[in-house]
Amino acid sequence: MMIEQLNRDFEGLRVLVTGGAGFIGSHLVDALLSANCSMVAVVDNLFLGNLDNLEHAKSYGERFKFYREDAAEFSALDAVVRELKPDIVFNLATKALLYSFFNPAGACRVNLDIALNLAEMLRLGMYQRLVHVSTSEVYGTALSVPMTEEHPLLAETTYAAGKAAADLALASYVNQYDLNITTVRPFNNYGPRQNDGQLAAIIPITARRLMEGKPPIIQGDGMQTRDFVYVSDTVDGLMRFALASDLTRGKTFNLASGKETTIKELVTKICRYYEYNGEIDWQPQRSADVRRHLAGVEKARTLIGEVGITDLASGLRMTLDWYRGRNTR
Ligand SMILES: NC(=O)c1ccc[n+]([C@@H]2O[C@H](COP(=O)([O-])OP(=O)(O)OC[C@H]3O[C@@H](n4cnc5c(N)ncnc54)[C@H](O)[C@@H]3O)[C@@H](O)[C@H]2O)c1
Numbered sequence: 001m002m003i004e005q006l007n008r009d010f011e012g013l014r015v016l017v018t019g020g021a022g023f024i025g026s027h028l029v030d031a032l033l034s035a036n037c038s039m040v041a042v043v044d045n046l047f048l049g050n051l052d053n054l055e056h057a058k059s060y061g062e063r064f065k066f067y068r069e070d071a072a073e074f075s076a077l078d079a080v081v082r083e084l085k086p087d088i089v090f091n092l093a094t095k096a097l098l099y100s101f102f103n104p105a106g107a108c109r110v111n112l113d114i115a116l117n118l119a120e121m122l123r124l125g126m127y128q129r130l131v132h133v134s135t136s137e138v139y140g141t142a143l144s145v146p147m148t149e150e151h152p153l154l155a156e157t158t159y160a161a162g163k164a165a166a167d168l169a170l171a172s173y174v175n176q177y178d179l180n181i182t183t184v185r186p187f188n189n190y191g192p193r194q195n196d197g198q199l200a201a202i203i204p205i206t207a208r209r210l211m212e213g214k215p216p217i218i219q220g221d222g223m224q225t226r227d228f229v230y231v232s233d234t235v236d237g238l239m240r241f242a243l244a245s246d247l248t249r250g251k252t253f254n255l256a257s258g259k260e261t262t263i264k265e266l267v268t269k270i271c272r273y274y275e276y277n278g279e280i281d282w283q284p285q286r287s288a289d290v291r292r293h294l295a296g297v298e299k300a301r302t303l304i305g306e307v308g309i310t311d312l313a314s315g316l317r318m319t320l321d322w323y324r325g326r327n328t329r
Contacts, residue, residue: 006035006236006239006240006243007034007035007036008036009035009243010032010035010036010037010239010243011035011036011037011038012036012037012038013037013038013087013088014037014038014039014040014041014084014085014086014087014088015032015037015039015040015041015086015087015088015089015090016041016042016043016080016081016084016086016088016089016090016127017029017032017040017041017042017043017089017090017092018042018043018044018071018077018089018090018091018092018093018114018118019043019044019049019071019091019092019093019094020040020041020042020043020044020049020054020066020092021042021044021046021049021050021051021053021054021066022044022048022049022050022053022092022093022195023053023189023191023193023194023195023231024092024133024186024189024231024234024235025042025044025049025053025090025092025093026049026053026054026057026193027191027192027193027231027232027234027235028090028092028235028238028239029042029054029057029064030056030057031232031235031236031239032239033057033060033063033064035239037063038063039063039064039065039084039086040057040060040063040064040065041064041065041066041067041080041084041086042054042057042064042065042066042067043067043069043071043076043077043080043093044066044067044068044069044071044093045068045069045070045071045093046068047095048095048096048195048198048199050193050195051066053193054066065084067080071091071093071114071117071118072093072109072110072113072114072117073117074117074120077114077117077118077121078117078121078126081121081126081127082126085126085127086127087127087128087129088127088128088129088130088131088242089118089121089122089127089129089130089131090131090133090238090242091114091115091118091130091131091132091133092133093110093114094110094111094114094159094163095107095110095159096159096195096199097137097157097159097160097199098199098200099159099199100157100158100159100160101157104158105158107157107158107159107162108158108159108161108162108165109162110162111159111162111163111165111166112162112165112166112169114166115132115166115167115169115170116166116169118130118132119169119170119173119179119181122173122179122180122181123173123177123179128180129180129181129182129242129245129249130170130179130180130181130182131181131182131184131238131241131242131245132166132167132170132181132182132183132184133184133186133238134163134164134166134167134183134184134185134252135160135163135185135186136185136186136187136188136227136254136256136293136295137155137156137157137159137160137163137290138153138155138160138163138164138167138185139151139152139153139154139185139293140153140154140155140156140160140290141154141156141290141291141292141293142291142292142293142294145260145292145294145296146258146294146295146296146297147254147293147294147295147296148254148296148298148299149185149252149253149254149296149299153167153168156288156289156290157288167183167185167252170183171183171250171252174249174250178250179249180245180249181249181250182241182242182245182248182249182250182251182252182253183251183252183253184237184238184241184252184253184255185252185253185254185255186229186234186237186254186255186256187226187227187228187229187254187255187256187257187293187295188201188226188227188228188229188293189228189229189230189231189234190203190228190229190230190231190315190316190319191230191231191232191315191318191319191322192231192318192319192322192323193231193322194231194319196208196323202263202266202267203266203270203316203319204323205217206266206267206270206271207270207274207319207320207323208323210270210271210274210276211274211323211324211327215278215279215280215281216267216270216271216276216280216281217280217281217282217283218263218264218267218280218281218282218283219283219284219285219286219289220263220283220284220285220286220289221264221285222262222263222264222267222282223262223263223264224262224263224289224290224291224292225260225261225262225263225291225292225293225294226260226261226263226266226290226293227256227257227258227259227260227261227293227294227295228257228259228261228266228312228315229255229256229257229308229310230257230308230310230314230315230318230319232310233255233257233307233308233309233310234255236307237255237300237304237307237308238255240304240305241253241300241304244303244304247303248303248304251299253299253300253303254295254296254297254299254300255295255297255300255307255308256295256297256307256308257295257297257307257308257309257310257312258294258295258296258297258308259294259308259312260292260293260294261312266312267280269312269313269316270316270320273316273317273320274320
């Protein structure tokens with residue numbers, strides 16, 4: 001689907017993004033606003049989200065609205081949805097995977113609670129379509145590759161267990177009430193605005209350490225693999241899934257590049273960007289660290305076309321340029 005077509009199809013729609021002040025959510029908000037939605041609203045409790053991520057969105061004036069609310073609290077989300085009357089909700093709110101090592105039950109519960117709240121509101125006819133953003137973490141370590149959507153759910157963290165529970169709960173709502181829900185499981189995202197503070201992921205942490213003159217850290221042997229997908233590709237996929245909901249409703253899709261990279265290779269690429277030739281700080285393997293991830297993306301491709309098209313070298317350059325630019329401002 002061409003960008004112009006995508007933009008035309010979103011024109012006039014009212015959209016709510018939970019977790020929209022976060023990394024992926026804020027890029028989605030920008031894309032929806034530039035696609036001429038008549039209203040794009042964010043509900044985010046700023047657990048990890050950041051209002052700086054919404055600076056561009058604010059320039060759209062009354063077409064953009066921000067609610068600082070907890071989407072896991074039914075009455076708060078209910079009030080937002082009643083006021084906003086969205087056509088589509090994209091559910092991205094979550095507490096980061098690493099938070100599950102600090103508060104395992106809380107990290108699990110929040111994922112399920114938000115999904116249940118949104119399912120109930122959809123069942124009550126308060127909006128029409130839900131695009132639920134799950135995660136590849138629900139699969140755990142690959143039993144076979146490429147990992148299709150039929151891969152067993154073998155969550156290794158309580159974060160992932162909460163996501164898997166949410167996916168199952170939403171599938172049961174579809175089964176019982178024939179609701180318009182599409183579940184999307186992105187693999188590892190990267191790009192500008194990804195949190196590089198507390199609970200950060202490997203790319204932002206490594207970039208930050210190198211810019212601070214510290215050696216990069218690798219936990220374990222560095223041979224763990226991930227399927228990295230650039231954030232704009234994820235946003236583009238989520239928007240196309242929302243529009244194709246006649247075909248995608250009730251189904252679950254991977255969203256990834258279909259390419260596998262070891263953590264060691266990734267860290268080496270980041271070191272090269274910063275012209276760092278020093279030591280690596282090798283640390284023990286983190287517990288519950290998925291060993292291998294490589295997505296099967298055929299199912300997504302068949303229904304919405306090419307996905308995850310940005311190659312890692314270009315995506316990484318755009319990302320690291322952004323961190324460097326922000327650091328020198
Ligand atoms: N980043 C990745 O690599 C990746 C990979 C697969 C799936 N995902 C999924 O994509 C979604 C977005 O991830 P992200 O990387 O942008 O994370 P993020 O932490 O940057 O964004 C999540 C947002 O949710 C908000 N939030 C947390 N709890 C909330 C609550 N109770 N109510 C309202 N808002 C709340 C946070 O403040 C934050 O802004 C998540 O659902 C995540 O599971 C991310």
